[in-house]
Amino acid sequence: MSSATDRGDDEVAVGPFAPTDLPEVAAFVAAQQADPTKHIAYLGTETDGIAAELAALEPRGLEAVLVARREVEIVGVLAADWSDDPPRVWWFGPFVASRETFDAVADALLGAGRALLPAGVTQEEFAVDRRNEAVAAFARRHGFEPGEGSSALLATDLAGERLTSSVGGDQDDPRDVRVEPLDDRTRAAVAALHDRLFPGTHTPGDRLDREPDRVVLAATRDGAVLGYVAAERQEDGAGYVDFLGVDEPARRQGIGRQLVVAACQRLRDDLGCTMAHLTVRESNVAARRLYTSIGFLEERVLHPWSRGFRLD
C-alpha cells in the first residue's frame, strides 16, 4: 500500500518499509524524539529501544509503521498499536522532520495509517509532549479532543539510595503488611480493586498479570488485600510502573510507597531494568508526591488526545 501527496514540487510517498531499513527509520524517530517540540509519548529516545518498540507493536509489528519519503529521504513516520478490546488504536507520531511540510506529510501518514486498521477499531488515542504544538494543532484539525495532562516521571537509577533505603525503613515498611506476587488467594481481590480504581482502562483487572515480563504485587494484611502495583519491563529494557492502587481505608500508611519500591526492586533484580518510568495525572498530587519522595524526577508533561471516545 502506498499513497502520495503533492506539495509544490515535492512529492512525498507514504508506505511500509523494508525491515532492513529499520535502523534508518528508528534513527529518524530518535532524532525527532530528542526535540521536545516534536516528542511523542511512550516511545523512548534511544534508537535501539525505539527499533525494539516498533518491532513489538500489536498486532502487526513493523507492518504498522508507515514511512513518508521524498525520493529516498525519510521525512515522516507514523506507527500504530491497536487492540480489539477496547477497539482502539494508539498512534505513535506523526513524526515529521520539517515544519513547512508538516500538515501535508502528517495527513498523508494518518490516512495511510487508518487504512491499516480493522473496521471495528473506531477509537484513536495518542499523547505528546506539551511543547509539541505542531501535533496538537494536527490533533485539533482532525477532531481529536484533549484530555488531562500527565506528568512523566523517571527514576534513572533503580539501585539508587532512596529507592533502596526506603525499604526496611521503619516509617515506610509497615511490618504487618506483606508485599508479594499475586496468587490464588489475592488475584480476584486485586482485580476488583483495580477495576474499581481504574474503570475502563486499557488493561482490565483479570488481565493484569497475564503478560510476560510483568511484576504484579499485592499488599496484604492478615490475608486481606489492601493495595497492588503493576509494572513491566518494556521492549527497550526500561521498567514501567503501570498501575498503583491502595484501598481507601488503608491509605497514608506507607503502603503505596512500599509497593512502588518493591516493584522497582523486582524490575531491577528479576527483570534487569536499570531505570523505570511512569506517568501520573497532573492533578494526582498524592501519587506525584509519593513518586518524587522515593527519587522519581519529572521529565516532561504529556498531553493526551482522543477521538471516538472520551478520556476521563
Ligand SMILES: CC(C)(COP(=O)(O)OP(=O)(O)OC[C@H]1O[C@@H](n2cnc3c(N)ncnc32)[C@H](O)[C@@H]1OP(=O)(O)O)[C@@H](O)C(=O)NCCC(=O)NCCS
Ligand atoms: C496514590 C496512592 C496509591 C497512595 O497510596 P498510599 O498508600 O496512601 O501512599 P503512602 O501512604 O505510601 O504515601 C507516601 C507519600 O505520598 C504522599 N501522599 C500520599 N497520599 C497523599 C495525599 N492524599 N495527599 C498528599 N500527599 C500524599 C505523601 O508524600 C506520602 O508520604 P507521607 O505520608 O510521609 O507524607 C493512593 O492514594 C491511591 O490508590 N490513589 C488512587 C489510585 C491512584 O491515583 N494511583 C496512582 C496513579 S497510577
